[in-house]
Amino acid sequence: MSNAILVRPAVEADYSHIARITVDAYMEAGYFPSADHPYMLQIQQVADRARTAPILVAERGGEVIGSVTLAVAGDEWADIAREDELEFRMLVVDPAVQRSGAGKAMVEAIIDRARSLEGVNAVALTTGGHWTSARRLYDKMGFGRMSERDWPVEGTDIMLVVYRLEL
Known part of the structure; x- marks a missing residue:
């Protein structure tokens, strides 16, 4: 099996893998008590997300091992994007292969x-x-903290922190 990581647009055949990896990564991080949390249920609907946002996957040896969703200001999936920014969300790597270079790729x-x-x-x-x-x-990777843009997730004790990389 090749160790090379390919990053490509997600296709429908990837959606179940993306949903599983997303749940596994978020649960491993301890953010939600169960995969039945309303936000977790929402982000498992990969086909719905893919209709309105580009999704990329990281693949190694033909196996999807990570994914990320992209958005620009005004998009349904944009949380923080300003007019001159590409925002990425839900960057996840399968916990079984984290630190493999997939996130960086x-x-x-x-x-x-x-x-x-x-x-x-x-x-x-x-x-x-x-x-x-x-x-x-x-x-x-050179991203800088933008602490003035940090925000809490409503209904949780989760604080999200913002990073930005000037191109």
């Missing part, structure tokens, strides 16, 4: 895509305040 693909979009001068994201491995990745 997806972020590099996002940065390349952002550079190709007219009017986009930055990449922005939110991540959990306690997701230290994700935050280390964003720090290493």
Whole structure:
């Protein structure tokens, strides 16, 4: 099996893998008590999400091992995107293969895509305040904290922190 990681647009055959990986990653992080939480149920509806937002997957050896959703300001899936930003959300890597380079490969693909979009001068994201491995990745890749843009998830004790990378 090749160790090379391919980042590509998601196709319908990927949706069940994306849903499983997303649940596994969020549950592993301890953010939700069960996969039945309303937000968890929403993000498992990958086909619905794919109708309104680009989704990329990381694949290694023909197996989907990660995914990420993209948005620009005004899109249904945009939480924080400003007019000049490409936002990415729900970047997840299967917990069984985390630290394999899949997260970094997806972020590099996002940065390349952002550079190709007219009017986009930055990449922005939110991540959990306690997701230290994700935050280390964003720090290493040159993203800067935008603490003035941090925000709480309504109805939870989750604080999301914002990062931005100028292109």
